[in-house]
Amino acid sequence: xxxxxxxxxxxxxxxxxxxxxxxxxxxxxxxxxxxxxxxxxxxxxxxxxxxxxxxxxxxxxxxxxxxxxxxxxxxxxxxxxxxxxxxxxxxxxxxxxxxxxxxxxxxxxxxxxxxxxxxxxxxxxxxxxxxxxxxxxxxxxxxxxxxxxxxxxxxxxxxxxxxxxxxxxxxxxxxxxxxxxxxxxxxxxxxxxxxxxxxxxxxxxxxxxxxxxxxxxxxxxxxxxxxxxxxxxx
Amino acid sequence: xxxxxxxxxxxxxxxxxxxxxxxxxxxxxxxxxxxxxxxxxxxxxxxxxxxxxxxxxxxxxxxxxxxxxxxxxxxxxxxxxxxxxxxxxxxxxxxxxxxxxxxxxxxxxxxxxxxxxxxxxxxxxxxxxxxxxxxxxxxxxxxxxxxxxxxxxxxxxxxxxxxxxxxxxxxxxxxxxxxxxxxxxxxxxxxxxxxxxxxxxxxxxxxxxxxxxxxxxxxxxxxxxxxxxxxxxx
Numbered sequence: 001x002x003x004x005x006x007x008x009x010x011x012x013x014x015x016x017x018x019x020x021x022x023x024x025x026x027x028x029x030x031x032x033x034x035x036x037x038x039x040x041x042x043x044x045x046x047x048x049x050x051x052x053x054x055x056x057x058x059x060x061x062x063x064x065x066x067x068x069x070x071x072x073x074x075x076x077x078x079x080x081x082x083x084x085x086x087x088x089x090x091x092x093x094x095x096x097x098x099x100x101x102x103x104x105x106x107x108x109x110x111x112x113x114x115x116x117x118x119x120x121x122x123x124x125x126x127x128x129x130x131x132x133x134x135x136x137x138x139x140x141x142x143x144x145x146x147x148x149x150x151x152x153x154x155x156x157x158x159x160x161x162x163x164x165x166x167x168x169x170x171x172x173x174x175x176x177x178x179x180x181x182x183x184x185x186x187x188x189x190x191x192x193x194x195x196x197x198x199x200x201x202x203x204x205x206x207x208x209x210x211x212x213x214x215x216x217x218x219x220x221x222x223x224x225x226x227x228x229x230x231x232x233x234x
Numbered sequence: 235x236x237x238x239x240x241x242x243x244x245x246x247x248x249x250x251x252x253x254x255x256x257x258x259x260x261x262x263x264x265x266x267x268x269x270x271x272x273x274x275x276x277x278x279x280x281x282x283x284x285x286x287x288x289x290x291x292x293x294x295x296x297x298x299x300x301x302x303x304x305x306x307x308x309x310x311x312x313x314x315x316x317x318x319x320x321x322x323x324x325x326x327x328x329x330x331x332x333x334x335x336x337x338x339x340x341x342x343x344x345x346x347x348x349x350x351x352x353x354x355x356x357x358x359x360x361x362x363x364x365x366x367x368x369x370x371x372x373x374x375x376x377x378x379x380x381x382x383x384x385x386x387x388x389x390x391x392x393x394x395x396x397x398x399x400x401x402x403x404x405x406x407x408x409x410x411x412x413x414x415x416x417x418x419x420x421x422x423x424x425x426x427x428x429x430x431x432x433x434x435x436x437x438x439x440x441x442x443x444x445x446x447x448x449x450x451x452x453x454x455x456x457x458x459x460x461x462x463x464x465x466x467x468x
Contacts, residue, residue, distance in 0.1 A: 037328075037426075038339070040274035040321055042283035049276035049283050053323040053343050087274055089287040091428070094271075096449065100367050100378050101385040105272070109287050133334050137424075144334050144419050151335040173436050181438055185378050186446050188435040190371075192271075194325070195429030201422040202407050204415055212420050215330065 012113055013166040023167040032110040032167060033058045035221055036088035037136060037194070041065060043073050043084050043116075056086065057128065057135035058162070063112060064119070064128040065158040074156040078118040084160065086112040090221070094190040097174035098183045106189065108169040116158040128157045139214030193221050246347055247400040257401045266344040266401060267292045269455055270322035271370060271428070275299060277307050277318050277350075290320065291362065291369035292396070297346060298353070298362040299392040308390040312352040318394065320346040324455070328424040331408035332417045340423065342403040350392040362391045373448030427455050 006024040007013070015022050023029075039056045042049055052073070055066045063086060067074045076082035093106035119125045126147070133141045147155065174187045199215050240258040241247070249256050257263075273290045276283055286307070289300045297320060301308045310316035327340035353359045360381070367375045381389065408421045433449050
């Protein structure tokens with residue numbers, strides 16, 4: 001791989017433990033950012049941390065956050081930019097070991113650290129909002145009405161240059177100690193993934209509007225349940 | 235409701251926007267903390283925010299975080315406590331409106347602000363780890379080997395008193411503007427919930443170990459897909 005294919009590994013993106021679970025490959029980092037429906041954004045307010053769920057979208061080496069004009073995060077970003085940490089976590093399985101100590105989860109989690117700045121260019125803002133809509137449901141931007149000037153003004157978009165990012169992950173079966181293998185406890189993995197139910201149309205759709213392909217065929221993620229049967233969901 | 239049934243509403247737990255989506259009822263806050271498999275913990279390190287996924291468990295009015303002895307968060311907590319923000323977000327649906335502006339998500343998200351302290355009492359630590367195991371898979375603590383002294387020493391547990399917490403949520407159909415109702419775009423909700431696949435046993439289980447009820451019957455969450463058919467999952 002060329003030098004361009006990994007994010008730089010620095011002290012801020014090297015985990016303090018289980019470093020073997022960390023990765024910096026750009027494709028792998030981007031795959032997690034793209035699969036995650038939401039992120040959790042951390043920002044320092046009055047010296048203390050605040051973490052809020054937010055919808056994001058990646059465009060090349062830029063991460064956009066959809067916020068609102070009145071939020072604290074937006075106000076801080078508008079005032080010259082603000083340090084943020086954006087974390088996207090995908091759960092892949094519950095790892096049940098014989099020992100409680102080796103219980104774990106299979107997951108992929110990307111941590112992005114950088115500076116969030118307010119997007120002020122109308123063209124960039126409009127393109128970012130299109131990307132956010134298509135991030136959640138690919139094809140949706142073409143299947144909905146774009147924002148008008150008033151709506152764009154009521155929405156805020158933040159930009160973070162993707163320069164410092166890392167992926168941490170775990171996969172596979174539980175790793176019990178040898179001396180525990182004979183214990184009479186079941187061990188294994190319960191696979192986890194997001195499930196999507198049958199779409200519920202609004203009750204006031206215009207005459208003749210049918211379920212579009214981007215909704216009817218909606219899926220997401222790379223979970224492999226190893227079985228033809230879909231997962232149980234309550 | 236008595237005074238004890240809600241968390242206090244203060245400036246730090248009042249959203250800057252969409253305040254009608256916020257709530258402070260203790261039962262509702264606890265339900266989200268209990269349903270969420272993981273949380274995202276924010277802490278300030280060298281003046282900048284860091285957000286990491288973590289497994290938690292609630293015991294009464296205390297939230298415990300399962301961390302490791304070497305993590306930055308643990309070291310900060312051990313040194314007299316550290317301000318944290320713990321956020322648990324559950325996705326319930328993708329909300330597709332005719333207008334891109336009214337696209338949204340149905341969700342429940344709890345934000346806890348407080349001080350994380352290292353648990354040093356062995357009995358409290360042991361009980362907290364049991365709670366963490368049972369938080370992820372109820373009944374699992376009885377179906378696995380408890381930690382020994384060495385394992386407990388290699389694990390860190392942080393305690394946060396639940397004193398400042400709020401719930402923000404959205405539910406229901408998209409809310410398009412009246413003038414958009416006649417547009418030829420589909421609108422509605424794609425329900426979302428975690429799905430769980432068939433358990434995958436470790437290949438080296440001891441003879442005679444069978445799938446226990448706490449694994450075979452594992453479900454989670456309150457999602458209602460409004461249909462007998464389970465969600466599609468890739």
